[in-house]
Amino acid sequence: MSDKKILSRDKRRYLLPSERELGAETHSYLPELCDQLRTKKITRRDFLRQAALLGMTAGVAYATADKLIGGALVPSVQAATPKPGGTLRVSMRIQQVTDPASFDWTEKSNVARFLVEHLTRTKADNVTVPYLAEKWEATDDLKNWVFHLRKDVTWSNGDKFTSADVAHTVNRWLDPKTGSSNLGLFGAMVETVKGPDGKPMKRGIANAVEVIDDHTIKFNLKQAALAMPENFYNYPTAIVHRGFGKDYEADLSKNPIGTGPMKLEAFAVGERAILKKAREWWAGPFHLDEIHYFDHGEDTNAWIAALASQQVDMVFRLPNNLIDAAEALPFVDLHPVTTAQTAVMRFRISEAPFDNLKLRQAVVACMDHQEILDKAFQGRGQIAENHHVCPIHPEYAALPPLTRDIEKAKALLAEAGHGDGITLEIANGDTEGPWMTDACAIFKNQAAPAGITININKMPANQYWEVWDKAPWGYTAWTHRPLGTMVLGLAYRKGVPWNEVAYDNPAFDAALDDAEATLDVNERRKKMEVCQKLLQDDAIIPQPFWRSVYKAANKRVKGHKTHPTLYHQFHNVWLDG
Amino acid sequence: MVQLIIRRIGMMILIMLVVALLLFLINEGDPRLIARSILGPYAQDQQLDAWVIENGYDRSVIVRYFEWLGRIFAGDLGESVIYKRPVSEIFWDRLGNTGILAGVTFVIMVAIALVLGVLAGMKEGSLQDRAISVFSIVTTSIPEYASAVFLVGVFVFWLGWLPGTSSMTSGFDPLQMILPVLVLTLYGFGYIARMTRASMAEVMTTPYIRTAVLKGLPYRHIILKHALRNALIAPFTVIMLQINWLLSGVVVTEFAFGYKGFGALLLEAALRRDIFVIEACGTAAVFVAVLTQTIGDLGYTYLNPRIRFK
Numbered sequence: 041m042s043d044k045k046i047l048s049r050d051k052r053r054y055l056l057p058s059e060r061e062l063g064a065e066t067h068s069y070l071p072e073l074c075d076q077l078r079t080k081k082i083t084r085r086d087f088l089r090q091a092a093l094l095g096m097t098a099g100v101a102y103a104t105a106d107k108l109i110g111g112a113l114v115p116s117v118q119a120a121t122p123k124p125g126g127t128l129r130v131s132m133r134i135q136q137v138t139d140p141a142s143f144d145w146t147e148k149s150n151v152a153r154f155l156v157e158h159l160t161r162t163k164a165d166n167v168t169v170p171y172l173a174e175k176w177e178a179t180d181d182l183k184n185w186v187f188h189l190r191k192d193v194t195w196s197n198g199d200k201f202t203s204a205d206v207a208h209t210v211n212r213w214l215d216p217k218t219g220s221s222n223l224g225l226f227g228a229m230v231e232t233v234k235g236p237d238g239k240p241m242k243r244g245i246a247n248a249v250e251v252i253d254d255h256t257i258k259f260n261l262k263q264a265a266l267a268m269p270e271n272f273y274n275y276p277t278a279i280v281h282r283g284f285g286k287d288y289e290a291d292l293s294k295n296p297i298g299t300g301p302m303k304l305e306a307f308a309v310g311e312r313a314i315l316k317k318a319r320e321w322w323a324g325p326f327h328l329d330e331i332h333y334f335d336h337g338e339d340t341n342a343w344i345a346a347l348a349s350q351q352v353d354m355v356f357r358l359p360n361n362l363i364d365a366a367e368a369l370p371f372v373d374l375h376p377v378t379t380a381q382t383a384v385m386r387f388r389i390s391e392a393p394f395d396n397l398k399l400r401q402a403v404v405a406c407m408d409h410q411e412i413l414d415k416a417f418q419g420r421g422q423i424a425e426n427h428h429v430c431p432i433h434p435e436y437a438a439l440p441p442l443t444r445d446i447e448k449a450k451a452l453l454a455e456a457g458h459g460d461g462i463t464l465e466i467a468n469g470d471t472e473g474p475w476m477t478d479a480c481a482i483f484k485n486q487a488a489p490a491g492i493t494i495n496i497n498k499m500p501a502n503q504y505w506e507v508w509d510k511a512p513w514g515y516t517a518w519t520h521r522p523l524g525t526m527v528l529g530l531a532y533r534k535g536v537p538w539n540e541v542a543y544d545n546p547a548f549d550a551a552l553d554d555a556e557a558t559l560d561v562n563e564r565r566k567k568m569e570v571c572q573k574l575l576q577d578d579a580i581i582p583q584p585f586w587r588s589v590y591k592a593a594n595k596r597v598k599g600h601k602t603h604p605t606l607y608h609q610f611h612n613v614w615l616d617g
Numbered sequence: 618m619v620q621l622i623i624r625r626i627g628m629m630i631l632i633m634l635v636v637a638l639l640l641f642l643i644n645e646g647d648p649r650l651i652a653r654s655i656l657g658p659y660a661q662d663q664q665l666d667a668w669v670i671e672n673g674y675d676r677s678v679i680v681r682y683f684e685w686l687g688r689i690f691a692g693d694l695g696e697s698v699i700y701k702r703p704v705s706e707i708f709w710d711r712l713g714n715t716g717i718l719a720g721v722t723f724v725i726m727v728a729i730a731l732v733l734g735v736l737a738g739m740k741e742g743s744l745q746d747r748a749i750s751v752f753s754i755v756t757t758s759i760p761e762y763a764s765a766v767f768l769v770g771v772f773v774f775w776l777g778w779l780p781g782t783s784s785m786t787s788g789f790d791p792l793q794m795i796l797p798v799l800v801l802t803l804y805g806f807g808y809i810a811r812m813t814r815a816s817m818a819e820v821m822t823t824p825y826i827r828t829a830v831l832k833g834l835p836y837r838h839i840i841l842k843h844a845l846r847n848a849l850i851a852p853f854t855v856i857m858l859q860i861n862w863l864l865s866g867v868v869v870t871e872f873a874f875g876y877k878g879f880g881a882l883l884l885e886a887a888l889r890r891d892i893f894v895i896e897a898c899g900t901a902a903v904f905v906a907v908l909t910q911t912i913g914d915l916g917y918t919y920l921n922p923r924i925r926f927k
Contacts, residue, residue, distance in 0.1 A: 136701050142657055219657055219664060235663050291701075309700040310885065311877060312786050334786045336875030338888070345769050345781025346875070365774070502889045506653075 069180070069559045070094055078108045082561055086434045088167045089522070090561060092269070097175055122599060126615035127330040130608075131343045132356035134335040136309050139290045140278040141213050141220040146519070147356065149275035150608040151313045151333060155196075155298035156278035159187060159206065160269045164377065164601040164609065166432065166522050168269045171323075172201065172279060172299065182264035182557055183228075189255040193322045195281050197297050203257040207249050208282040210259070214244025218285075224530060224537040225271050228261035232535065242537075264557035266564075267526045275607065301326040310335050327599075327614035340473070347372060347592055353615070354593040357606055359473045360417055366592040375591040376420075379520040379604035380430035380527070383476060384581040385466060385483065390542035391512040393464075398456035400579035403464070405449035406487040409442065412584040416478035421587040426579070427572035428531065430586050433524035434561050437569035439576065449490035461491030467511040468496055469504020476515055479584055509540040516540060520589075520604040525556045525564075528571055532580075541580045548574045621918065625911045636903045637689075641682050644892040648674035654698050654890045689900070695893030699885065704897045707882065712864075712901065714785075715871070715878035719863035721794060722801040727856055730806040731849070734813025738848065739840055741818040750814065757807030765800050765873035772796065783874040797874045801867060809855055816851040820844045850920045857913030861906045 070091065077087040084105050091101040133147045140156055143149050161171040170176070173187040193201035213222035214229060223230050229248040235241035250258040259268065271277065281297045288295050296304040301321035306314040313333040317326060334352060336342040340359040346352045348369055358366055358374070366372050387394035387403075394400060409423040422431065429436050453459065470476045477498060484494040499507075508516050521527045530536060532543045533552060548571060555567035575581065591602045599612035645651060652668040669675055688695070694704035730753075737749040756764075773781040773796075783793040820826060821844060829839045868880035875881075879898065886894035 136699065138701065144657065217664070237663055237666070239662055241663060293701075309702075310882075311784070332786075334784060336782045336784050337872055337881060338885070339872050339875065341766060341769070342782045342873060342875040345773050346784075347781075348769075349773050349777070349779065349781040351780055351782060351786075369774070500888045506890075 070096060072560070074104065074108055076560075076562070077105060082434075085165065085167065086561055088165075089434060090559070092167055092169050094178065094559070097170055101169075120598065120616070122325075122327045122612070122614035123616060124325065124327050124614070125329050126327075127332055128328050128354065128597065128610065128613065128615060129332045129334065129352040130354045130356065131336050131346045131352040132333050133338075134307075134309055134311060134313050134333055137293045137307070137313075139218070139220075139285065140280060140292060141209070141218050141222060141276055143276040144221065146275055146606050149278065150356075150606075151304075151307075151315070152278055152292055152298075153608055154300045154302035154315050154331065154610075155292065155296050155304060156280055157299050158278055159189075159272040161609070162270060162273045162522050162603075164603045166604065168273060168522060171273075172206075173272075176269060178268070182266055182559070183261045185259045185261070185265075185268045186252065187257050187259070189257065190322065191255055193299050195297055195299055196303065196318065197281070199281065200254075201299055202254045202282075203251045204254075205282045206257050206279055207251050208284070208286065209279045210249050211244065212280075212285060213277075214248060216241055216243050220276055221537070222274075222276055225274055225277070226265075227529065227533070227536060228263050228265040229259065231262070263553065266556045266559070267523050267529075270522050270526060275605070302331065305330075323611065326611065328610060331610065344592070347594070350594065353597050354600075355591065358590040358592045360420060360475050360587075360590075361473070363418075363420070363590055366590075369592075371595050372592050373595050373597075375593060375600060375602040377589050377591075377602040377604050378422075378432060379589050380432055380524075380586055381472075381518070381520045381589055381604070382424055382428070382430070382583060382586050383472065383479070383515055383517040384428065384583045385480075385513070385515050386541050386581045387579075388510070388512050388514075388540065388542050389578075389580055393456075393458075393462070394512055396456050397579065398452045399458065399462070402449045402452035402456060402458075402490065403487060403492060404579040404582050405445050405452060406490050406492060407442075407483060407582050407584065408444040408486055409584050411486070412479050412482050415482050416475045417585060417587055420590075421585045424583040424585050425572070425576065426581055426583045427575040428518070428527055428581060428583060429524035429568060429572050432586075433522075435524050435555065435564045435568045437565045437572055439569070439572055442576075444486065446490050449487075449492070453491060458491075461493065463493040463495065464513060465495045465497050467499065467504060467507060467514040469499050469501040469508075469515075471501040471504055472517040476517070480515060483582070483584070509538070514540070524568055525552065528552055528575075529556065532575065543578070543580055545574060545578065548578075618918070622915060625915060629907045629911050632907050633900070633904060637686065637900055638682060640896050640899045641685055642678070644896055645674075645681065645685070646678060650890075651892060654892060685896075694897040697886075697894050698891045699889050699894070700891075704893050707894070708879075708897050708901070711877060711879045711882040714876065715864055715867065715880060718794070718797060718801070718867065718871075718876065718878060719860070722798050722805070723859065723863055725798060726802045726806045726859070727809060729802065730809035731813055731852070733806070734810040734852070735817050735840065735845065735848070737810070738814040738817025739821055739844070741821065746814070749810065753807035753810045755807075756803040757805075757811075759804070761800050761804050761869040762873060764803055765796070765870060768796055768799060769873075781874075783876040785877065793874075797870050797876055800870050800873070801863070805859055805862065809852055809859065812852045812855045813848065817844065817848040820848040823847075850917070853920060854913045854917050857909050857916065861909040864902070864905045 073087060073090055076082045087105050088101050132150065135145055135148050137148050137151050140152050157172055159171060159173040160168050162168040172190055172193060174190045176185060176187045178185045189203060195201060212218045213220045223242050229244055230242050231245045232240050232242050245262055247260055250260060252258055284290055293307050301317055301319065302315040303318035305316040312335065315331040317329050336346050340362060343355045344362045344365055347355050367374055387400055389395055404426060413419055413421055413423055425439060425442055466480055468476055468480050480496045487494055508514055518527065529552060530538050532539060532541060533549055534544045551567055551570040555564050555571060558564040558567055589602060593600060596616045598614050598616050603609055648669045649665055651674060652665040656664055656668055692705060694708060697704050697707060700707050733749045737746040740746055769781055772779040779795055780793050783797050785793060826839060826844055829843055868884050871878040871881040872884060882894060883898040886898060
């Protein structure tokens, strides 16, 4: 796609003033988006998300939304004036913080988040806004994205932040030697070639990253990608200095050069990470002087005990079984957030016996989603529908409700050739907590009347992550992602690294490609309906529920909002007393 | 006696070599697994193969075993996959922390167990004996994870007197030692107390004690000067076993209180397949077990003339 498709200043003279006012300079689709909000075809949040996605700055997007639908004319009065200073103490696992590109746990990125930063930022309300990039533009076919970088950002070593840093970072992701999961995330910039040993190998496509000038960078994709701005806030996508892994060792804990407000004062894996405010921050005042992360081990009881004895002010997350205990503490506030976090009892359909569609459908027909949600997770969430698109995703399409049908399950089982019943084994690592075993146990009971005996193979969490994409049947937790297309692209497109199901359905891939190339959220919803239906019909992921996520913090912590992916955003956090 | 010591030490070395071989085979038998644990879950096949060749893991397992033994004797325990530091740095630090916890617990636990055991055993069948026996059986029967949750519930959530974790993140804090020491003491003292009680009760029925009583010696004198010395021979082995348990068997307590000790290190290494830490900790745990058993055997032999002169 040529540069002509990018809406540039040259095109301004062809725009009507009314279109310009509605953001047509930024993207040709914005006036239509405004019209959809005005006529209430989309919600305010959908508008904000989409407008930001298309490059409208956050301030303008929020102001436009208020203007179009008559939002609050008077800005809401802040409850209290933030007090600068103080040390926020958080209980969280401290893992090695070496190369941000190879982060595989949110906890690693949380320590790094105050040192190295991202091009974009997805806020707690699920809307992605500019960050190190002050704006961006996409061609109408969503195959070329131009990001304009802020000019007022410097690295902690004094260097100016430029396109060279972004190009170096993204090229590292696309280099198979780095071993980054971003190869899967940015699939539109990746090709599969034959490696030196003849085995298939993934690597970045030629000219994927193009530096236009010191503060402008362009990404050339082989196919449309809707979620580029969202992807740039995924936890392994922090932008590192242009010398990282080239002029010096790719280890952030040893070479903590960043654009963030803090410096890494002390760091010991398994013990603590001490971050200290080091400089004026380009993004404005950062209220906290220090952030101390303490590692209290794997036992979640210890986390809440640390909060109860005020050894810490906040816990990284609050397990479901400890919510009542935290709620009983008079000096603690709960911070819940509705999310698209879930776990899927996915079948690996390349492995027997799960290569048998009728068998899969029989197992799925046994599931009573509501019962599992109520008993395993105390109803703190919403039921899912076996297609991994959540009602909070903008493009979610409502399908007819699913019901448990044992007679149907028996008939399908007989058709599958297992009329006398079958014994199956599900691997589970309780990677997100003991509720996962409870969910498996409840489903085991639900499936028994149909003649399906389920054995639960319980294993340590880390052991599960070694077999999560190999086990014939496993219960895998998936984190929240702001768009439904993102998770489907990561997990169910043919050949992507995280396709743990081994799903290979050209009709699905085509429908997903189509959805990913569609800006209009209502149109995209229609296309997603096809994807959702295909996933349901192919019965590859019995998915009991979406779970709400809870955090607990001392009442002295002010201005905190839990992020759906538990990313630590402490821009507005301050301590009262 | 010298022959016995030499034989015991020889046996100890043999056991250590066999255990070391098993540990090595389990952890380093499959070179690709090592490469995977070091390079991470997203490393591609080509990277794994290249790592195996570059680091000499394509050579025979026997050659690698003897090389590994040589490195262990030279004090090189490898580098931790999780911590990205030499294992020896973390290992001694964590062993020291557990040593502090174990030492404090050992002193308190043995003192309480011996006093209660003697008090129970000197009047077998009395109310005092029954009360102590029931108490020690009950506390020993409650697993550490249960008593940890219960004590945290009382002293942290309800009364708010004590810190809920013992990670010592801001330096050593004696207050943070109280709960883990209490949990370990409650769990461990009952066994020694019961053994001491049984031994004491047996000694109290022997003719020489009866003679001393009939001679009109003061009761306290009989207990302290005559009964106690003999009554402590049997619990000696049990006490030695407790050292082994306190150094490598306190995983649950360390885990429950976030205490940065040897047990927690071993558990995390096992959960995250940090092979060089598993090897170091496994070898050390077996060494402590074998060493305390050997000392226990030798000590028991020394204390008990009937065995010594056999």
